[in-house]
Each structure stands twice: as C-alpha cells, then as structure tokens.
Amino acid sequence: MSRHTDTVANAETTPELEQPYSELGLKTDEYFRIREILGRRPTSAELAMYSVMWSEHCSYKSSKVHLRQFGDKKPETEALLVGIGENAGVVDIGEGWAVTFKVESHNHPSYIEPYQGAATGIGGIVRDILSMGARPVAVMDPLRFGAADHPDTRRVLPGIVAGISGYGNCLGLPNIGGEIVFDASYQGNPLVNALCVGTMRHEDIHLASAKGVGNLVILYGAKTGGDGIGGVSVLASETFAEGGPTKRPAVQVGDPFMEKLLIECTLEVLRAGLVEGIQDLGGAGISCATSELASNGEGGMHVRLDQVPLRDASLTPEEILMSESQERMCAIVTPEKVDAFLAICRKWDVTADVIGEVTATGRLVIEWHGEIIVDVPPRTVAHDGPVYERPFARPSWQDSLQADGPERLARPSTAAEIRDTVLTLVGSPNLASKTWVTSQYDRYVLGNTVLAQPEDAGVIRVDEKTGLGVALATDCNGRFAKLDPYNGAKLALAEAYRNVATAGAAPLAVTNCLNFGSPEDPDVMWQFSEAVRGLADGCLELGTPVTGGNVSFYNQTGSTPINPTPVVGVLGVIQDVARRTPMAFRASDDVVLVLGESRDEFAGGEWAHVIHGHLGGLPPVVDLGRERSLGELLVAASVGSLITAAHDVSDAGIVQTLVEMALRAGVGALVRIPEGVDPFVFLLSESTARAVVTVPTSTLGAFESLAGDHGVPVTRIGIVGAAGDDLIVESVYGASATWTLTELRTTADATLPALFA
C-alpha cells in the first residue's frame, strides 16, 4: 500500500495527529467544534466532508442570518407547496400542476474555463429542478461581463455563450430569456447565473430525504472522477496523500448527453413509483448528498464508498467524497424495487450502483474496503454548520456617491441632439440587439415556447389542453444596487415583476441569486444585508414569496468588489397562454399609450452611464404599490383582450421601449411629447412602474376606464404605423426627431457581432 487509510479506529488512537484543517479552509474554532462533535479528532475523510460542507458555498455561514428574513417576512400565500431549504421551491399554479424554479451562480468556474464553467452551470441547476420530481422545461441565463470592448470580455463571452448553448441545446431545453449586461465592475468577475424551471403534477413532488430503515441508497449517472476537487473547498486533498501531491483538476467537464439520459431515466423511475427520496449531486458531491439525505430522513445511513463506480481508479476516499463530477444523482429505493430501478437505468444506459442503506443509528457511517472512515451525526455535517454574524457597516463613500447626482450632467436640448443621443444609446452594448447571443440558443424545442427573448418575459405552455402556462423574467440593475442596495434589490424585483405582468401573467413567486463581493469586507456585507432586507420587504409588499435561491460571494478582483448584483427571478401564471401580450406593435392605427408617471430620474440609468460614464445619486424611486396596480391592470387588460401589445419601460426610458416595439414589428409610429413635460425627461428617464401599450380604437374607452379603476395614469402619445417605416417623435423642443427603422435596426444589430463574431 502506497498510502494508508485514516480510519475512525486510527483517529481514536492518534488524537494528537496534526491535521491540515486550515489548508482546507476551516478556521481553528471550526476545527475544534468538529473535534467536540465527534469526541475525537476527525479522520481525514471526515475532515474533508466537514470542510467542504462548512464552506461558504455549502453552509451559507455568512448569509444565513440575513436570509432568514425571506422566511420571517414571507407573505400570506397558499401557492407555496415547498419552501426554502429544499433543492428548489415548488409553487401551485392550479389545475393540479406545480412548478419549481431556481437560479444559481457558476461565476468563478466560468472565468477559468468559460465553456465548461457555463455548461456545468446549466447542468447543475437542471439537476436541482429534476431532483424535485419535475420535468425541466426551460432555462434562462442572466449574465454579466466586464466592459464590452475589453479583451478579456472577448475571451470569456463567446465561450460562456457557447457553453450555455452547447449544454442547454443538447438537453433539449428551450432558452427563453436572461440578461446580458456589460459593466467594468465585472472585469475579471463575469457572472454566470442560470435559471431552470420545471413542471409536474402535485403528486409527483419528491424530496431529498432518506426515509425507511433498510432502504437502499443508489448512486446513478456518470462515474466519479477527479472533477472539481477543491472547487467547493479551497484546497485539493493533495495534503492527504503521503506519496507526494496529486494534482486534481478544479474544472468540471459537462456531458450534456449523459444529463439528458439522467433526466429521462430519473423521470421514468419517479413516475414508476420506485423512489422514496432523491437528491442531485452538485457542490460537495457525495458528501453533500449522503449527509443531506440522511439528515432529512431517518437520520442514519451506512455507505460503502468502495462501491462507487470510478472513472479514475487512483482516487482516494477523501477525493471521492469531495468530487464534483457532473451528471450524478442519488436515490433512496426500497429493496423490492431495486431491480426495477436498475432495469430502467439499463434501458437508458445509465450506470447505477447500490452504495449503502438507510439505518436507524442516527449516524452517517462510511466504509472503505471494510474499514470505517466516517462515523458522524449527519445533521452536524449538513445543517449545523457554523453561522457568522459578519460585521457590516455603511461604506464611508456611500454618502458622497449618493450626493453626486446626475443633475450636473449636460443634457441634449434640441431635437437633433435627442436624435443623436438615442442612436448612440440604441447601439450601446447594454441596449443593442442581443441576437448574436440568443440565436445560439434553441428556443423552439419541446414546442411549448409561447414567448422567448427579446420579449419582456419568457412564456411556456404547461398544459396543452387548457393553455395553462407560466411566465418568467429575471432582472437586476447593479448600478442601482450600488447607489442604494436596499432599493436596488426592490428595483430588481419591481422590474422582473413588471416584465411578467407585461406579458399578461400574474406574478406568483420569486427566486434570487445574490452576487456580491467578499463577506469579510464590512462594506460588502452591508450591501448584502441591505439587499436582502430590500428584497424581503419587497416580496412581502407584493405578496410574492421567495421560494429559493443562491448566494455567490467573493466576486471581486483584489479588494474591488463587483457592483452588488441581486438578480431576481419572478414567476407568474397565465391561465391561457393564447392571450399572452407580446411586445411588437401589431396593427397600424392602434393608439400608443404610456402607463404610469415619468419623473426626472437619471441616476444609475443608461443615459448617465453611456453618455457620461457617470454613476452617482439616488436611483429611481420604487413604489411597489404602483407596480402592483400597473401589474393588475396589464393582466386584466390581457384577460379582457383590450390591448394588442405591451412593453415595459426600463433602461433608457420610453424612447428605447418604443424603438424596441417598432423594431420587433417592423412597423414605426408617430408619437408626440405630451404638453408641459420636458422632452428629454419624458423620453429617457428611468422612472419605475411604467409600460407602453397599444390599444385598438375599438377598446380604447374600455381600456382607459379600466386603467382609471386601477388608479394607473394613462397618456395617449401616438399612433402605430402613422409614420410608415419611421419612428417620429414630434414636439421635441419645437421640432421633430425622426429615425428610420432601417437605421435603428442597423445600429442595434451591428454592435455585438462587431465585438464578438
């Protein structure tokens, strides 16, 4: 034997052995807590498990105390079938259908190996959805990159997009939306967030718990290799090897075909009633799956680790426990159903092995070739990790940032200047057409995509017979969050909520991915705590519970953190997808209306960012009461078939909204600035709770009175198609601003290909 195995017996007889806990990322007091829990020193395998499960990524040790607010401030709702704490939350959408959805980050791996990092990000979130018992039906990808013209953005963006496309397309999941935002603060820290949504009947919901003493633990899917060891914890387990360090790759490589087999195989074993509990393997691999299953179930489990099928025979038991090899799942199966389970795995050519059984001992015991290498209370690994109250304080620079508002910036003051400003904005990377990216994603597969990017929300048909469907949108403006993290999080929520309502769906529930810098920086921790407080308060006010999410810390280069980026995903329900509201102008002579009020609000907006490179001041005022009224109006108008198109107003204001509606349709409009309003403010401000809708003259009266009922201000501003192929805005400082659709399209379409093709 080139190396010995550190057994429990060995640990008992060598209490004083020095252990590399700090190399594994454990603090001294954490290490001593482990010794206290066990009443002895941990074995090397136990140390591996605790270190990885008590890492920030798995234990949420810095964020837990804050995330509790999502539960404490949870709105009254009947819709939540499974809440925070499971792999993903589940909501009731009616007619016996349930939907599960969640967003997760894969930021750091995507920086190191863009293609594989992003691909395995999709793979991981899809398995979370699958493990709830749902069929994954769509994905979305909120992305953030450094400056568009920075060489490193050119390195990472094409790879990340190809990875999402390569993995998602091969799984057969339509990509229905996401975000692509450029900002220098993400230089060296691109954000790759991935959202998946799945559907199931209520009775198909499954949970990650190892119930039933004597039931067997089956590991199935890909074989275990050296992937991602050190990906979760800080260090590879090389420190364990006595015969010199082995170098294990931190990069996980995805096999989407294997994942496709895993999806079909898992759904077949679930639907055949062969599974008592199920868990995906993601971060922390077998350590996480076995400890969580045991902790959530009977409390005991006996695992024979040498039964795990390996891709690399040289892996040590510690490495097997920590490996993050992709495309693996773990199921709890009663003994009499094991054969049927294995038969379905064979049908799909999926490797499956019994690796252990559920026990009543209250201990997770792991055996390696006949010797006990782990004997721990599973709860202490999975759920009772350290909890930190990290210090936080409002940054010293926050006041001066907020004091430096955009009021001092030079504004366009003629129609010609407005015309040029708008063209510059339309072609700027954050507003330009994202088709170069999204045309790499399959949006048609499964045949249920009713709306996909660039629409406000992705809409998926859930039930072909009744037309029941769901709508999803994700949003976050990190600049707003930097100016004011509390309201920045609310603004992200408000925008996603508005996007869902704009499509005609009633917002129901929320997921989130909180991307921040280092929690050890009190400034960052303050941003984080404020953002969580804002999101929790906002969800309570809107009546949309947080069902789950993810936290990604340490997104920073040196001591410079990214803009705080709390990405918020909102899910809505639409009873009949046939009545969804698309964004394109539909028919000439429809009346163009603005809903909501426009105020002089430019801080953190696209105009200040693109034209002046300025960030300062206070973000637009968020009024969730108004958002709610607007949302209810948009849904009611859809139900009543009163409107022909709707598009939410956000980045670069009403003029950008009009440009997008016109380009989507290939039809222009003639618009006039209302009396008594500053044209620049009217066209480019980013005030919230607004949308542009088009209404046929036949329903105009009905729509306006409905808006009155909801207390939403309505302004008639123009007529679709009245300017032929042009978009014309009249009364801009005494003149007209005219854009041809051709010039708008050319400008919007050229930017991304020029940078990345």
Add this chain to the structure above:
Amino acid sequence: MARVIVDVMLKNEILDPQGKAVEGALARLGLAGVTSVRQGKSFSLELEGDIDESRLAQIHELAGSLLSNPVIEDYVIREDVR
C-alpha cells in the same frame, strides 16, 4: 514551406465525453478489448519559410494559449518538414 502539427488532448484526469461515446460505439460494433478512447484535436499549420527557434517558441506560446486551454488540455507539437 514547413508544416507543423499541433495535437491537443484533454488531460488524462479530465472527463472526455466524446471519447467515452466512441468507446461505447466501438464496443457495440464488435471491436473487442478497447480499454479507453480519448478524442483530441489536431491543427495542421502550413507555414512559409523555415521554422527557426524563435518561430517555434511563438508557436509553442500560441499552442498553449489559443489552441489549447492549459487548465484542461495538453498539447504536443509535431514538426513535419517535407
């Protein structure tokens, strides 16, 4: 005129789904005794003139950055002067 071939292979410990798929297919089609298949890429570069030290160094540099990602791949350079 010179030709240089750069062979790029996934590192041994990295999962190679392509190789695995071929391995399975070869076995199904009756080729016995295959213990492993790895799939790689090769780039065949035709170059004007001769390859001196500094040019070879430049090719090595590009093979290790553009043509392969050292995080997951290794490369070998074959010179193939005709």
Add this chain to the structure above:
Amino acid sequence: MARVIVDVMLKNEILDPQGKAVEGALARLGLAGVTSVRQGKSFSLELEGDIDESRLAQIHELAGSLLSNPVIEDYVIREDVR
C-alpha cells in the same frame, strides 16, 4: 497493451471553417507566414493485447465508417506501440 491513433481530416476540397477561424486568429496574434490551417480530429485507442492483422483490418473498417465519414473526411492510422 497497444495504442492506435486514428487521425481524421476533412478532405481538402471541403471547406474547413474551424481551420479558417484559427488561421485568422493566429495571424491576429502575430504569427506571420501561415498559409493555411486545417483542423482535424484524432482518436487515441488503448487496446488490450496485441494488434494482429485481423484486428487492424477491423480498426480500418471502423475508422472508415464510424470514426470518419468518407464523403467528407480521410483518415490515417498511426500505430503507437509502447
């Protein structure tokens, strides 16, 4: 234990967009005098036992049907016995 490497290349008359893309990138990154780049695939097969005539014939058969598509690709077999 034997190793066989099968190199697969697009036929010359078939457009190779990947090779073209690499050619452009090499030039942009300062490698002068590259007149053409072709990108191919290679399969490294590890086999138990020795490679006799009949086994080699079988490998040729599979190289020309499974590993390459003769409509667009050529293959070469390198035996690499260690």
Add this chain to the structure above:
Amino acid sequence: MSVTMRIGVVTFPGSLDDRDAARAIRIAGGEAIELWHGDADLHGVDAVVLPGGFSYGDYLRCGAIARFAPVMGPLVAAANGGLPVLGICNGFQVLCESHLLPGALVRNTDLHFICRDQRLRIENAHTLWTSSYAEGQEIVVPLKNGEGSYVADESTLDMLESEGRVVARYIGVNPNGSRRDIAGVANARGNVVGIMPHPEHAVEALTGPTTDGLGFFTSLLKGLVEA
C-alpha cells in the same frame, strides 16, 4: 372510411424533437407511433419520421453513431423498398450517414449553433412529403443546428439539381454555408426526404413563427390515403 395513418417517430436516447414531431403528426390528422432506437422493429408503421436532437450525444459527427442503431436495420431496408421517411435536422444527418441520402452535413460556416426563423423555397412539390405545397412556394419555419451545412461533391450536386432532388432551398440568408443553398434533398424515388430546418416547429400559430411546416405532414397523409 379512412383509417388513421400510423406514422412512427424514432426516439434515440438523445432525441429532442420527437415529442414535437408526434404533435405535428397528430395536428395533421395522423397517429404518431413511438419507435425506440434499440428495437429492431418498425411495428408496421406507414411512414417514419427521424426527429431532431443529438441522437447519441453526437460528439463524434451528428448521426454517426445513430446510423448503427438496431432500429436502423429494418428502417434502411424499408426505405429502400419505398417506405416514406422524413429526416429532420439530426434525422437528416442520420439519413446521410446511413447513405439513404447523398452528401453530408458539416459544421456551420460561422461555427455557431444558429436558431432563427428561416425562409425557404419549396423546389420540389412532388415528393411524398411536399405534395401539399406549390412548387416555388416560400415558407418560413424555424432552423436550429450547429452542423447544418450541406456538402457534396460537384457531380453529386449537379445530379441532385438535374434530377430535381433538391427539395427546399434557403432564401434570403444562407444560414450555415450549405452548398447551393440546399436546405433539403430527396432520394431518387422521392420517398426519403431530409430537411435541415424544422417544419414540426411551425404547426401552431401559438408556438411557431408560422404554420407553414404543417404541409410536410399533411402531404404525407394525403399521399398515403390516395395510394
């Protein structure tokens, strides 16, 4: 009394658009029969659709491994005997790899997977799968592929043209570099058709850019009833 036509849809482990193909068949008025790649039996179907997807992961070449699937034995024999077969996207690739259709499909010239609403012209309205269209009719259906560039040597291309076996051609944009803008071809007998774009994704106004794709499926049902 007309009997409902039974059209098989083959599911390989990595097939993705098999449900969509079945839905299109149902909307066109046929009965979709699931066929499994590992089952060397066509179960007496009247026609077969090979759907889109990544049959066996397709890391090697699209369709390369699927060609050797058990179901392909009887399928190739039946196709040579006149059974109507439509290969869509990956199905087209499988048909080429199986030598039921000439040529091959290689990586798109811009090296990206591309998903777009594609304009096509139906060049041959006499195949079993295109008879509901008018010759020269322009349609818009989704296209989504990474290896959709049709290649064949010049003499093969000339032969396809002269025998009228180019079934559909890209117009406006050639999205993937296909030789002579070819989007779909037929075998000499006209019973086997391969098409890169996805008619099965254009059968409902709600989910497709158009309903132009339905013609492929109604053509067949009409043809089978008349036969």
